[in-house]
Structures are given as C-alpha cells and as structure tokens.
Amino acid sequence: SSVPRSRPPVQPPADPAGVVLHVGDQKGGTQSLLRAANLLGGLPYRIEWTTFSAGPPLIEAARSGAIDIGQTGNTPVIFAAAAKARVQLVAASQGNVVSDAILVPHDSPIHTVADLRGKKVAFGKGTSAHGQLLYTLRAAGLTMDDIDPSYLQPSDAYAAFKQGQVDAWATWDPYTAQAQLESGARVIATGDGTANGYSFEVASNEALADPRKQAAVADYLRRVDAAMRYSDTHRDQRAVVWSRETKLALPVTQLAAQRGPDLPVPMDDRLVASEQDLADAFSDAGVIPGRVRFADIVDRRFEGRAAPL
C-alpha cells in the first residue's frame, strides 16, 4: 500500500487547483450541510462525494486511501486509533449531548438508570451510544455486567424496541427524536454531563502526504467550519434539508435540529483527555484489546490554517 504509515510532514503551501478531493460522507451529512450554506461554489479543486452507512466503513476507506477525508463520530475514531489505522484526526466539532439518550417505552416501569439493572438494553456495539451507555452506567454506579446487552444497529434496535423485545435503547439523533415522536419513547438519561458529543474529520495519511491535497483539505475544513456555523443560525432550513435527504418526517428532523447542530471546537487537551477517557472505558470493558494512545492520531496542525472564511 502506498499509504504512509506515520504522520506525513507539513507540506509547503501549494495550489490545490485541479485536485480531486475524495470526501466520505454519511446520508444527510456534510454535503447537505455545505450545500445548504451554499459553500460548494467556486472551489479551486473538485470534490467527489462517497456515501457511507456508518463510521467504521468510512474509516476503512480512509485508511486505504480510497477516500481523502470524512467525518465520523467520537467512538469509531477510538477503534481507528486501536487499529493503528493510517489516518489523522484533523478537526473536531461538538454537538448537543441531549440527543444521546437512553430511551424506554412510555409505559415502562424503568425510570432511572439504576432501574436498568438486569434489563435488556439495545445499542450498537462500537457506536457512540455504546460509549455513552458506559459512561451513564458508571455514573450510576453500574457496569456493563449489570445489564443484559443486546447488540443491535439502530434500525434493528428500533424494531425490537417497538415490539417490546428490549427494555431500553441507547441511541442518538435523529433516532431519538423519531422514537420520541413516533412511539412516545421516554428519555431516562441523556448524555448531558456524561457524553462528550465530539465528531472528527478523519483524513487519510495518503492525502496528507500530497502537498496539493493537503492544501485542498485545509480549504475544505474551512468551508465545513463555516457551514456548521451557518446551520446553527438556520436551524429550520437545516431540518427541511435533513428531512428531504433522509425521508424522515419533518417534525422529527425539526426536533433534532432544534437541539442544536455540531459546532467546531479546538482539539485541545481537554478534548484529547475526554476521548482518552472514553478509550480507556472501552479498554476496561474489554471491548478493545490493550490500551490506546488517542493522541497518536490527533493532528492539530490544520487548526491554525483552518481560519474562518
């Protein structure tokens, strides 16, 4: 593989003109964000979008150089670090943590996190909900061993949740909003005070090794920054676009959008520590083998260059 193993050095400034930037995206993700903010015009390079269903396959693609950059949540990047994937985290953003919720059916006898003891809880293994559940349980003095985990991806989990096959479901928006609105699900805990709500831009080492692509990445990051801020101030518009792209009912996306979008944050020590803590929690839970040094894949060099447009 031509993908460099270690972090490529900072390249001399170059002209990104003519470069094709392969960007990985998820449905209703960055592309729609940029389009809504009208920031896709006048690019000196060309963007080729590739859509992924989730974070892990996006990282799979990034580490083989199949894509240059793409956004993913706070948990898949930990596995990327554990797998020593040839990628760098070049930017971070933080969203509301209210939507990272643990849900129960409206008529459930469960009211507090402590009530979850011995109960069947659905969540996707290795998703951000997994991490959030780890935290929430820990805060309530419980561990994973105290509950009966049912590993289900969101779609399957929702089906099982509606049929009463599981007692609780740890998930995120727009699923939280959908479950709340469609089946009256009750929130017994949110990520407030526990989850960190980070998302990361994951860049392939291969892209960073190319001066012109590096320049394109820098420019792209600037635009994403701006788009997030725009979407924060245009939440209704965001909900409409979101609904159109995911075919979720408008009220669902409106509820999700009102909780606030992701906003850029610096990758400071607090962020690294928080992620390291999450990684350790996964290590402790035996989900990943050994210890992970999260800082190894954090590449802060683009933050200075990602000045606002």
Added chain:
Amino acid sequence: MSTTLPGAPARASAPSSPTPPDPSSGPRRRLPTWQRWISPVAIVVVWQLASTTGLLAEDELASPWRVLTAAWDVTLTGELPQGLAVSLARVVVGFLLGAVVGLVLGVWSGLSRWGGLLIDPPVQMLRTLPHLALVPLFILWFGVQETPKVLLVALGVLFPIYLNVHAGVRGVDPKLLEMARVSGFDRREVIRHVVVPGALPSALTGLRLSLGIAWLSIVVAETVSSDSGLGYMITDAREFLRTDVIVVGLVVYALLGLGTDALVRRIERRALRWRPVLAGADA
C-alpha cells in the same frame, strides 16, 4: 437381394441445407400458463385482507396498498427507477464477469482430471467466504468506487454457476462422450455439441440461482459507499426505519425474481425442446 427401401427416395431429393430441426413433437409442448399467477395473486389478496381486517398490524407489515403508495412515492422522486438503473448496470457487469469465469472454470474442472484437482478445492474454499466479511478487504484492495461492488456481485454469481456447471459436465452421459471420441469430434466440437448441451439443464439451474444471488449481492455491495442503487435504497430505508420502503424494495426483488424466472424458463423451453413430453413425466 438388392432391394430399395420405400422410405428412401432418390438421392437428389435429399435437402442439404442445414435447416434448424423442426421435429413433429406435437402441439403438447406447454406454453407459459396463466395458472402460474394463481398463487402470487392469492398471496397479495390474503395479505391485503389480513391488513384491512387488522390481523396484520400496519407496523408489522405495511399493507399492499400502502406499499403501492410508497412505491409510487419513490418512483416519483426517481429514487426507485434510478436505483434500479444503477443497480442493474452493476448487476449486469458483475453477473457477466462472474458467469463467464464460473462457466469456464466449471467446464474446465468438470472435463479434465487435473483441472478438477487444482481448480475445485480453492473454489470450494472461496465459495463460503461471507460477502459481509469481504467488504472491508475489498475496500482495502479495490477502493470504494464501482470495482468492489461489481466484484462482489461477480463473486456471488460465480459459485452457483461453477458448481452447477461442474456437476452438469460431470454428469454428461459418458456414452455420448465416447461416441464423440470415435466419431472424430475435435475438442471444440465435443464441448459445443456434447458437453454444453448435456450440462445445460444443470447450468440453467445455476443460472437461475446466480441471477437471484446477483441481486442479493448488490444489497451488500451497495453498503460500500454508495448513494444510489436498489440495494442502497433498501439499506437506507432500513437505516431510517422506513418499513414501507423496505417492503417496496422486497416487492421489487420479488418481481425481479419472477422476471428472472420467466427469462430462464424461456431459455429452458428453447434449449430443452428436444425432450419429448412423455406421459410418465407428469405422474
């Protein structure tokens, strides 16, 4: 002692043009029958009845009517027709690739002892590899564009074709192979006139299976970075819990299954028309 057969006309009158055989096997040959529609229609009717009477809750399975509406929606948005077109292109390319490779390998390993000894074991090993597990490796090796998708389809198609062709070739009547040998058939003629027609019924079963599997594979293949295609439409609907759209996808697949079947039946009817319809066949 010199006698002429009544049935043997003068030599000159023997037609020498190689016209296709049109044997008088009679008008008993079966046509596509409307009766084949009885059970599909019955299923839809029962389904609709169960839905209207509430026996089948709407959130367990959307009613045919609601599925029809959803189908209309995704048709209007262009999602379904475009998805079909995109997937079709991938399926066709992948299918051709896999079918050709499967056919060649199957004939080869079926015909020659060493071919069988060398080709068969790795194929038997590879054929159980799960697509879902191959996806990450395929991304690593072939990126995220069309190549891995087409290859996944090809891989899915290859094995049923291979296995059925191989078995068909092995099952070719050895008496006919012997006849071909002593009648001066060259290798090409043996394959074309003895092996291929002899293996055809089995190969057609392989074709049936593999056409089905081609469409199944595309669902997995389109989880690799795509934003269009029938498979994508289904995974996407699944992601966002649109049960009705999932069912639309399933119905489209069922129709594709029926279409495939009709196609293969056609080929079958043409290719096997030498089989006389005997009374015993319908015991």
Added chain:
Amino acid sequence: MSTTLPGAPARASAPSSPTPPDPSSGPRRRLPTWQRWISPVAIVVVWQLASTTGLLAEDELASPWRVLTAAWDVTLTGELPQGLAVSLARVVVGFLLGAVVGLVLGVWSGLSRWGGLLIDPPVQMLRTLPHLALVPLFILWFGVQETPKVLLVALGVLFPIYLNVHAGVRGVDPKLLEMARVSGFDRREVIRHVVVPGALPSALTGLRLSLGIAWLSIVVAETVSSDSGLGYMITDAREFLRTDVIVVGLVVYALLGLGTDALVRRIERRALRWRPVLAGADA
C-alpha cells in the same frame, strides 16, 4: 428345442438375500486424492511469501503467520471455539429446517403439474429477497432471540435445495418413469427408487450450495442481537477494524467450505457408485 443356458445354474443355488450390490466395476474408482491439496497449500505458501517479501503489506492482508497467531488468540479467549459451537448449533437447526422444506417442495413441484404451478412462482419470488432487508421484518415478527437467526439460515438454505431438487426431479428420465408405471410401482416406490435417485446428482449440488449458504446466512443472522457466534465474531472484528480477526474468520469459513465439500463428496461417491468410470469421461 429345450436348451439350458450354460450361465444358468440350478435354480436352488440362486441367492435370495437382498445383499447390497457389490458390482465388479473394478478398482478404477477414485479415492480421495492428495492432489486436491496442491492448490490450497500453494495458495498459502504464495500468500506467506508475498507477505514476507513485503509484496503484500501487512495491513492489506495479514500474513498467514499473523493470522495463525490471531487465530490462536481468539482460540485461547474462547471466542473462536465458542463462536463456532454457537453458530454450528444455529446452522444445523436452520439447515435441517430449510433443507426439509426445500426438499419436500422441490419434489412436490417437480412431480406434479399443479404442485409446480402453485408452488414454483411464490418460491421464485421469495428466493430473491435479500436477507439484509429481511432482518428488520424478522425482528418485528420473531423477536431478537434464536428464532430469527435460525429462520434466516433456513431461508438461505431452502432455495438452492429447492431449485436443484426441482430441476433434478424434472430431469428424471421419463423412460424410467414410464417403466415404473407399467411395472406396478406405487407412488412411494416411484419417488424412492426412481425420482430420488434420478434427482440425486442435482440435489447434491443443491446440498453443496446450501451448506455454503447456511454459513453465509449466519453472518447476517448474527448481526441480530448476538454476542457470540462465528458471524458475530466477524462483524464485531469489522466494527473494530481488526483485519487479522476478519481474516481468521475468513480462513475458518474456507476450512468449513473444504469440510463441507469433503462431506458431500463422500455422500456423492457412495450415492453415485453405480456410474461406471468410462474412458470418455476424462477427455
């Protein structure tokens, strides 16, 4: 004019016990050959060489040696042996269910005209339904315990068995069916002695395919709320980007494929021992 045949001994000496046939078809019958190991071993050797020479980067495909180490790890943790055991149980139950249903439907629709007309179309429709899309519906209908998993396996197994049995039954020599009819065979005897053996080669191909598909289905099935099983091990490894464990899974699958194949070959050798080994067969 009354003559006795030299070959016909006195009546009394005719053995009347129905001993199994042991025909003198000669010692040419092929035994399991070591040659079948040539290509699998060659593949592993080339793979290891490509890895050691660096031609194949370690993170594109782990070397056989590293895969072995990873396999040892997951064996020590119990993940692999337990996973295999759990999956095996699911596969066996699902396989039996699917195979029996497929067999019965295949024989039925192959033998009777109405059976074919009524059974065949819905089966042709259902067989193209993608497992991945069925998962949410199966959860709705059958929950998240063992039932949906076993049913997904059964569904995967059903169709290759059905299609191959159906085709095999349809391909049974009608002359033999006629013979059975005029020789007083009852329906059970016709099925047992004419239809089943006649359809067997094709059915065995179906068996091969379906055993493979059973293992493929378990990967999808075990995405439904499971925390053990071979399929789970693979999806889990994928989730955590553990390429080496994925490859361990793939290798286990390949071995399962070889094992399955060896099993079916055994059955085949026994069941088809009436086929004389003729010279023409190895052209």
Added chain:
Amino acid sequence: MSAPVTAPARVAGLVRDFGGRRVLEGLDLTVGPGEFVALLGRSGSGKSTLLRVLAGLDDTAAEGVEGTVEVPGSVAVAFQEPRLLPWRSVRDNVLLGLHRDDAADAADRALAEVGLTERADAWPLTLSGGEAQRASLARALVREPDLLLLDEPFGALDALTRIAMHDLVLDLWGRHRPGILLVTHDVDEALALADRVLVLDEGRIVADHAPGPRPRHDVADLRSTVLAELGVIDDATA
C-alpha cells in the same frame, strides 16, 4: 388376476398422430384370452407406438390419440430398450414394484431362468446388451400379468440364448395363459411361437395368419407369404 374370459386387449379405430404425422390410422386389434399374438412390421411402422397405447402410456385423452382402447387386466411390458434403473442392482430391477410375498424368491428364480444369477448384484450399466435385455425380460415375465407386451425382447440375443428365452416365454404362457403381444422382426420366431401372426403396415393390420397347431414343422409357405407381405422375396422359395 381377472378370469381370462374377456379379451386382455381390444383396440378399435386407433389413430396415433404425432403432430401431423399419422403413424396409426384406425387400427383394430384384439388379443384374445390366453392368446399369443406376434406382430411384424417394418421399422417405423408403429409397432412400439401401438404397444405404448396398450400399456396405457399414451392416453386416449391426450392429443393425437383417438379410438377405443380396452385393457381391463394387469399389464407388463418389456420395452424395446431395457430401461433398467441404473442405480439399483439387477436383482432390484426385477424385484421392485413386485408386491408379492415371495417377490425376492421369484425375482431370483427369474434371473436364474434368464441366466443372470451371476450378474444379479451387478449395476445395470455394466451389463452387456444381451444381458440387459434379458434382465428386462425377466422383469416383465416375473410379473405374471394378464397382458404381456414384448417389444423385440430377443433382438440382442445369440441363437442359443434366444432359444432358451423362447422356451421361457412359452413356459410362462403355458402356466398362466396371459395374452401376449410379441413384436419381433424374426418371421421364423413369430411362426414358431405365436397363435396368430399379424403384419402392421401403413397404420393398419394388413395380414392376420394362424400358423396352425404345434409343433410346427412345415411353415415354409406361410413364411414366404409373410416375408412377401413384408416386402422381401424369399430366397429359399424364389
């Protein structure tokens, strides 16, 4: 077995049409109770076609078949090709479908009679042409039917074996008195064995001879007549 008072086979006005090709055109034939009928006819004249209809394999309900066919009793057929189940031993081929208490014994006896004891456990595909034909004959004879249809059952046999098989058929006939319809190309055979010798031509029975009481020593004239009906000028008389 029904009492042999009704004719085991009666056919009237039988027409068999293969998509425009008329093979049988209003054929009439009765095989009386216990009667041994030989059927001669040119290759392709429709002998096997007639036997198929009598065996109930071509239904008069089916397209292309017309006429009256009455076969009230049980039937056994030795087809023109042996039609052995390749996956069952020779013995099983004789045995299967035989629902009698002494089926196994009867099968072994029949195999001994056709000289196949030694090959009883062989797979049919390893038999020689004549051996297969004898196995098929044994299968038909052991069934002791009301109507026995034999389609060139001795065609692949050498002179000696053929004589032994003649004896076998005559023996069975003497014991059970089935109606027998024997298709053969050997005029001598027909004249030696049968009560009546029929010639099928152009879709109809065109000649019906009774060779007279047995043992028959002088049938030379009749032989010439039949050969002439088959289109051959007999050297011996010519």
Added chain:
Amino acid sequence: MSAPVTAPARVAGLVRDFGGRRVLEGLDLTVGPGEFVALLGRSGSGKSTLLRVLAGLDDTAAEGVEGTVEVPGSVAVAFQEPRLLPWRSVRDNVLLGLHRDDAADAADRALAEVGLTERADAWPLTLSGGEAQRASLARALVREPDLLLLDEPFGALDALTRIAMHDLVLDLWGRHRPGILLVTHDVDEALALADRVLVLDEGRIVADHAPGPRPRHDVADLRSTVLAELGVIDDATA
C-alpha cells in the same frame, strides 16, 4: 486414409478384466486390409468389450487391460445402442465430427440410403428403435474409415430393411475396402456377408471359418457347424 497394406486392426494376447471378472483372456485377432470379418458369440461373451478396445475406448494403459492392440488407421463405430445426441437433429448426428467439404451432402446421402430422409430433421428421441439404429449406422458408414466396427447394427431391423442395410454395407465395403468387424447374432447374416466368420467363447476366438467365394448358395453345412459351435443343434440338419 492410410494405404490398406497394413492390417487395420491387430490384437494379440488381449486380456480384459473387470475387477476379477476376466472377460477376454489372451485374445488374438487380426483384421486384414479390406477384410470383412463377422464375430459371433454368446450374449456376454465379450464381443462389445473387444470392440471397445479396438475403438480405443479402453486404453491398454488402463487397469484391467493387457496385451497388444494396434489400430493404425481411422476407426468408426456403430455402437450396440444408437448413442445419438438427443439435442441435435438426426442429420446433425450424422454430420457432426465429419470434417469434409461435402459433409452436409454426404450426411444427407447417407440418411437417404438408410431411409431416414423424412426424419432427418427429427429429434432423436422421437425415432423408433430401428430408425435410431439406422441413423447410428449412417453415422458410422459416412465416415469411410480404415476400420469399421459394427456392433449388431441390424438387430432392431425388419427383414426388408435389414437386406437393404446389408447391401449398403457391402456397397461401402466395395468402394472403400475398409477392414470391417461385424458383431451379429444372425449366423446366416454372418455367412452371407463376411470373408471370415469368427466365434468368440470363453475370452478367446475359438473358431475361424471362411465361407468361400460369393455369391454363396450352399452354406448349410457351415451354418450347422457354426450353430453347433454356438451350442445350438440346428433343426434343419438334425
């Protein structure tokens, strides 16, 4: 075609063993250039087995086969069963594998000669037994080989058709002078057609007769001799 100076078939010490069952035990046989040899023998005596070896279908390299087999020229075979490709028309069955410029014409001519012009476009499975046999014969004859192996090619034919086929074989033989090995059960046929009449028994050639120059009118004695060798007491002389 090779010049007919070397024997088209020579076999010495041929042993054929089917897993312990010895069918041929040191058989010697030479078919001279342009020689017409008839082979008689009881059912199961190994005639077809011998033909298979001569046709190169049972390699002497294979297990169970021993001895010297020399067949230098081209061979054509009419097997005991017709072995027609069921998925090709009758014409194609004669035609395929025939690599000659006038192959199509030759095939049609051959079909006309065996009386199958009318059925040339039919599927083989719709042929009558005798028609299929004639198609198979036409396929062998049209190849004009150096060695022609005919395994009971007239067994399913009526007297008239049989005579016509005799003429056909003699005609081809006269024109191209192949070596011919004809397996038959009909002693008269063997005596009428062949230069030499052989009897195969217990795995060896036990008798070798030359009926003398043609046309042959009085072969009655030889006929009785051969029949006796086959185990039959001839009625005519007895």
